[in-house]
Amino acid sequence: MPTDYDPIAELYQLSKRQPWRTHVEAHTFLGRVGDVTGRAVLDVACGEGFYTRLLKQRGAARVAGVDLSAGMVELARTQEAEHRLGITYQVGDARNLAFDGEFDLVVAAYLLNYARNRSELAAMCAGIARCLKPGGRFVTVNSNPATHFPTLPSFRKYGFEVSHSASDEWREGSPIRWKFYLDGQAFEIENYYLGVAAHEEALAGAGFRDVRWHAPQLAPQGEVEFGADFWSLLLTQCPVAFLECMR
Template structure:
């Protein structure tokens, strides 16, 4: 998960260890689903919110995007993304902004938000994130996001995250505050929220989106009979 809103300092503190874990373990089960939902990016303008170290910003360029810009709230993650760009230029550009107070950076054909909305501190902040997305989308543009599945139950042993574990769960209005631990030494912990589906849907409508669709994230290690991941889900908005 990339760096966002609940506690900006958490990724500034664990950024390098988190990035190394992701790179060495290939822990991006959502990538095939994201690729399919983005479709043909040839010549497209793509904005990657919650870009972290630039994984999906760089992917957009590899998939043919003419322009790819990444945004993250964490100074550490943006620095890592820029360093990667210096080592292996992909033509990506990075900015440090809070996605809940996002300026208009341009008119983009697609906005990617992988592990962004689950870092909203409350429904109002999520609504601000959706408004920022909408303000940066060109007419006919699409948002492709990945977040914690609204149906996730921390007490259900069949719905646990891949290669990580939930160490704390606390009910909050319209959601559940969670702490996720990755198995590295010392452990990497991230705090975020599982929001109810209607929080997303109401935020999207308030921002001017008329079409929100939920999509299963399918991959070989998914834990359900139909190949869908029980912990994460994708959504598109147009």
């Protein structure tokens, strides 16, 4: 079953404070997003609005967030009510979005890895493409489709583990389990493995071109705070990948 985020919305929000999220994930993702000044931006699978808020704070003119989880959207709206940025949030499914060619940029952090098969992946990519103006861009970070998850090392020192159940055959659609360790608490989420070719096929089928995959980058501050050695495992065997393409 796909992860239901409603009961873990607040714990997931806390996990975004882990240093690897800031110094590697957000640093690389926002680096690929680039300058959003004056742009119309849609954050699909926005969760509690972590990237949605950052994009508005970085000068986007219009920002909207959509997520399947009512609990996540509620958390996002609560933060919008407390610190008004002018972002609109709604509950919705990436495969069936109610926007029509309105956005210069669509971002989606950890959405595509919720597709359980090629047909769900194609539907997500088509849904995203429909939201973009011609020439618009899609940027995403996801479980890394080039990774062989059954043989990954431990990432416990970064505050998480990612694994594939040894009792399951490793195949397209295999569940990938992420366990996050917070101060005195832990929670798990599950998403699914589809390879690089499956992603590129779905993106091309939705009309995307110039697909580029990017390796993780370390923010200079991350090296200052923890030293380069600390990060080498995550940077060389990274279980997340970054991707951008054009409509």
